[in-house]
Amino acid sequence: MNTLIDLIDLTVTRAGKTVLTGVDLTLSHGERLALIGPNGAGKTTLLRSIIGLEPIGAGRIRLFGEACTTERDFRKIRPRIGFLFQDSDDQLFCPTVLEDVAFGPLNLGCSEEEARGQAMSALERLGIALLAERINHRLSGGEKRLVCLAGLLAMKPDVLMLDEPTNGVDAENGQRLRQALHEYEGALLLVSHDDAFVAELATRAMLVRHGRLVAAEIHEHAHVHRHRHVHLGSE
Numbered sequence: 001m002n003t004l005i006d007l008i009d010l011t012v013t014r015a016g017k018t019v020l021t022g023v024d025l026t027l028s029h030g031e032r033l034a035l036i037g038p039n040g041a042g043k044t045t046l047l048r049s050i051i052g053l054e055p056i057g058a059g060r061i062r063l064f065g066e067a068c069t070t071e072r073d074f075r076k077i078r079p080r081i082g083f084l085f086q087d088s089d090d091q092l093f094c095p096t097v098l099e100d101v102a103f104g105p106l107n108l109g110c111s112e113e114e115a116r117g118q119a120m121s122a123l124e125r126l127g128i129a130l131l132a133e134r135i136n137h138r139l140s141g142g143e144k145r146l147v148c149l150a151g152l153l154a155m156k157p158d159v160l161m162l163d164e165p166t167n168g169v170d171a172e173n174g175q176r177l178r179q180a181l182h183e184y185e186g187a188l189l190l191v192s193h194d195d196a197f198v199a200e201l202a203t204r205a206m207l208v209r210h211g212r213l214v215a216a217e218i219h220e221h222a223h224v225h226r227h228r229h230v231h232l233g234s235e
């Protein structure tokens with residue numbers, strides 16, 4: 001079974017307004033798909049719908065080959081899909097960094113020692129082991145972003161869904177974040193307005209426009225220095 005996420009003809013309404021219409025999307029093993037599009041297009045809504053945080057009006061969601069309709073169905077698969085929220089403050093809830101990053105593995109049944117080990121290893125991978133004993137609410141925005149990502153990596157999910165992962169992250173930490181994502185072996189679903197990041201990490205891109213998903217291209221071409229851009233397929 002190769003398809004991890006399979007959305008069929010999804011419609012989602014928020015506050016009486018139809019945000020997504022007739023959305024089909026598949027994500028398979030090894031894929032790194034970027035969702036791009038203007039503010040308010042529905043990218044975050046789509047990510048939230050995938051893991052049952054946003055109710056769907058119509059359509060079907062299959063995750064890891066299983067149809068998901070009830071909260072119980074979604075709860076079972078959520079540990080396999082790490083979701084980086086757009087706002088880190090919605091994600092961090094323990095007093096210290098280490099407690100927060102170890103929370104996922106503990107919740108999955110690891111012993112305290114194992115959970116601490118997995119948490120430290122995730123923090124080291126992102127180059128932020130020195131933050132382990134820090135108080136979460138005193139971290140900078142960029143530090144919080146990396147701590148949230150460490151919390152997801154520590155759970156070893158099959159899929160990472162990242163909503164604006166590079167927001168507020170400086171060049172040095174951004175380099176570590178990209179390195180950790182290159183090394184991550186699972187599938188990726190990225191939402192980002194950072195074209196260079198998308199071009200570096202994604203293998204495929206789709207544009208969310210007028211509530212629908214349209215294929216977009218990622219291509220490479222030469223400027224003063226060589227770099228890759230995101231290009232909208234239909235424009």
Ligand SMILES: Nc1ncnc2c1ncn2[C@@H]1O[C@H](COP(=O)(O)OP(=O)(O)OP(=O)(O)O)[C@@H](O)[C@H]1O
Nearest residue numbers: 014015019037038039040041042043044045046208
């Ligand atoms: N909590 C909410 N209640 C009602 N409507 C909402 C809520 N959050 C978002 N919306 C609306 O849903 C639509 C899609 O928003 P969404 O956050 O999914 O867009 P987005 O593509 O992720 O935007 P951005 O690039 O700005 O993050 C917008 O019209 C937005 O105003």
